[in-house]
Amino acid sequence: MAEYSLSPTGEKFQLPEQKNYLEEFERLKMLVNSQRALGREIVVVMGVGFVGAVMAAVVADAHDGKGNPTKFVIGMQRPSTRSFWKIPLINRGLSPISTEDPEVALMIERCVNKKKTLTATFTYDALKLADVVIVDVQCDYLKESLGNVRSGQAEMKALEESFEIIAQNISPQTLVLIETTVAPGTTEQIAYPIIKKMFRKRSIESDPVLAHSYERVMPGKNYVSSIRDFWRVCSGVNEEATRRVVKLLSEVLNTEKFPLTVLDKPIESETAKIVENSYRATILAFLDEWSLFAERNGVDLIKVINAIKVRPTHSNIIFPGPGIGGYCLPKDGGLGVWAYRHIHGFEDEIFKITPLAIDINDTRALHVAQLTRDALRNMGRPIASAEILALGASYREDVGDTRYSGSELIVRRLTEMGAELRVHDPYVLHWWEFEKQDEYPASSHSLKRFFRGQEKFKDLRIEQDLKKALDGVDALIFAVRHRPYLNLDPDEVVQSAGGPIAVIDCFGILNDDKIKRYFELGCEVKGLGRGHVKRIKDQVRDRREQMLLDIPLPIAKEK
Numbered sequence: 001m002a003e004y005s006l007s008p009t010g011e012k013f014q015l016p017e018q019k020n021y022l023e024e025f026e027r028l029k030m031l032v033n034s035q036r037a038l039g040r041e042i043v044v045v046m047g048v049g050f051v052g053a054v055m056a057a058v059v060a061d062a063h064d065g066k067g068n069p070t071k072f073v074i075g076m077q078r079p080s081t082r083s084f085w086k087i088p089l090i091n092r093g094l095s096p097i098s099t100e101d102p103e104v105a106l107m108i109e110r111c112v113n114k115k116k117t118l119t120a121t122f123t124y125d126a127l128k129l130a131d132v133v134i135v136d137v138q139c140d141y142l143k144e145s146l147g148n149v150r151s152g153q154a155e156m157k158a159l160e161e162s163f164e165i166i167a168q169n170i171s172p173q174t175l176v177l178i179e180t181t182v183a184p185g186t187t188e189q190i191a192y193p194i195i196k197k198m199f200r201k202r203s204i205e206s207d208p209v210l211a212h213s214y215e216r217v218m219p220g221k222n223y224v225s226s227i228r229d230f231w232r233v234c235s236g237v238n239e240e241a242t243r244r245v246v247k248l249l250s251e252v253l254n255t256e257k258f259p260l261t262v263l264d265k266p267i268e269s270e271t272a273k274i275v276e277n278s279y280r281a282t283i284l285a286f287l288d289e290w291s292l293f294a295e296r297n298g299v300d301l302i303k304v305i306n307a308i309k310v311r312p313t314h315s316n317i318i319f320p321g322p323g324i325g326g327y328c329l330p331k332d333g334g335l336g337v338w339a340y341r342h343i344h345g346f347e348d349e350i351f352k353i354t355p356l357a358i359d360i361n362d363t364r365a366l367h368v369a370q371l372t373r374d375a376l377r378n379m380g381r382p383i384a385s386a387e388i389l390a391l392g393a394s395y396r397e398d399v400g401d402t403r404y405s406g407s408e409l410i411v412r413r414l415t416e417m418g419a420e421l422r423v424h425d426p427y428v429l430h431w432w433e434f435e436k437q438d439e440y441p442a443s444s445h446s447l448k449r450f451f452r453g454q455e456k457f458k459d460l461r462i463e464q465d466l467k468k469a470l471d472g473v474d475a476l477i478f479a480v481r482h483r484p485y486l487n488l489d490p491d492e493v494v495q496s497a498g499g500p501i502a503v504i505d506c507f508g509i510l511n512d513d514k515i516k517r518y519f520e521l522g523c524e525v526k527g528l529g530r531g532h533v534k535r536i537k538d539q540v541r542d543r544r545e546q547m548l549l550d551i552p553l554p555i556a557k558e559k
């Protein structure tokens, strides 16, 4: 029976059959022959996901001083039911990624249809034609329990398989550039021996030309720039590999403005990526305890952070919101901790801060459920059967990326507590983590496994009409700082809801005037790190009592 791959817009693509492989390789050989005749290098990008699809386009868009393209790129994707659809989409000149950066779609369209420097394929035979292979497949980290990264493990299978397939197919002089975020040590201690062994089987004497350079992709408005116009770190397993990787990156990235940092060994480049993201995860996690301190002692952490930020040495202090999602920060430190034992063979526990930071970030969102419960309780409403609207499904503002978002945990925990959840997000059409929760992000990865009562979520649909979403809610959670949420008017919100509601601010979205207005309208307000709301509530209550008694307010109090 024919198998199909479904695109996010619901288009069905039949997976290739055996007979298709031969004709596909013929198509590629013809393309490559004509491209070589134009003096272009052939680059195969393995894995056209969030990183690979855009990196492939950046390379395909590269040109020499005269504006002539210097590379022909083949984006190569395994033909799985989950991912195959990306290939026909790219070959139509369409981006497989939905993003706020218009440059992504324009660049893919330009390279496929106008410059004809980009194509996509499902056959590993493409590797036989490559001068360069860029590896952008995933390397996941599977957590065994919520809030305990140490009990998890790196999932090396996809990556190890990729190295093996590459080694079976490439010519000896092909540069293999690993861009995947890997457990430090992977390039030299896992990839190198796999490729070397396969080379020996193929009677190839030479060493693999292997290098590592990591991506610093920021999904969002500057997607393309975060790849092309940004600093890169790289390193090769030997002099030749280092020379080749420096040459390649200098030809495709804006290295004049953003010079490369070349490190001595790939493990240093791999470690740089893990430290970079662990540092970020740690400075965010560190504010969790101060956020609780603030809530319990009448402090507005948002104002505290803004006060500190003006000091140039502390300008990167940021409020953590309801946990730290995205694909990278929740896992990258785990890859480092795992590598220490499972690649390098150490038994002692040297890592204290990195795993603790990830564990704190992974569970911070659960506190939002407590705040919601308490706010509703203050209004005399039980959480069970309460209608709750979460504003925002993605992991950060103004992007449509929902991977490991704090919102997912909020929705799952509140549902477990008996609430009825609705979700609105202007950037997300389908929340696959719920709609396909048995298989997405992978059968064993769904956060569903840490909560009870999650079955009904297959029917969860993202609301696009905010007014409709608000109708009849008991509680509203500002979960993401999406632009459309920043200026919502309390009067209109309460009117749409049909009466006073509980309002939970997870991201410092509400200013004091808005908080005050919600209280005046009979709402209850709580927020992560926002202990001062109690003060505003008391002021509103005092004022109301004064007005009821019709006594002029004392001057001191008016101030």
Ligand SMILES: NC(=O)c1ccc[n+]([C@@H]2O[C@H](COP(=O)([O-])OP(=O)(O)OC[C@H]3O[C@@H](n4cnc5c(N)ncnc54)[C@H](O)[C@@H]3O)[C@@H](O)[C@H]2O)c1
Binding pocket: 046, 047, 048, 049, 050, 051, 052, 076, 077, 078, 080, 083, 136, 137, 138, 139, 158, 159, 161, 162, 165, 179, 180, 181, 182, 215, 216, 217, 218, 219, 327, 328
């Ligand atoms: N997404 C980000 O924001 C980001 C930022 C920086 C670094 N990274 C790192 O980049 C790497 C890739 O991340 P991503 O977000 O693009 O992941 P992704 O899951 O979107 O893409 C990986 C792709 O590789 C494909 N693939 C897997 N095995 C394959 C094989 N054997 N042959 C061909 N294709 C194969 C998958 O089907 C998938 O399409 C990860 O290591 C990630 O940590 C990601």
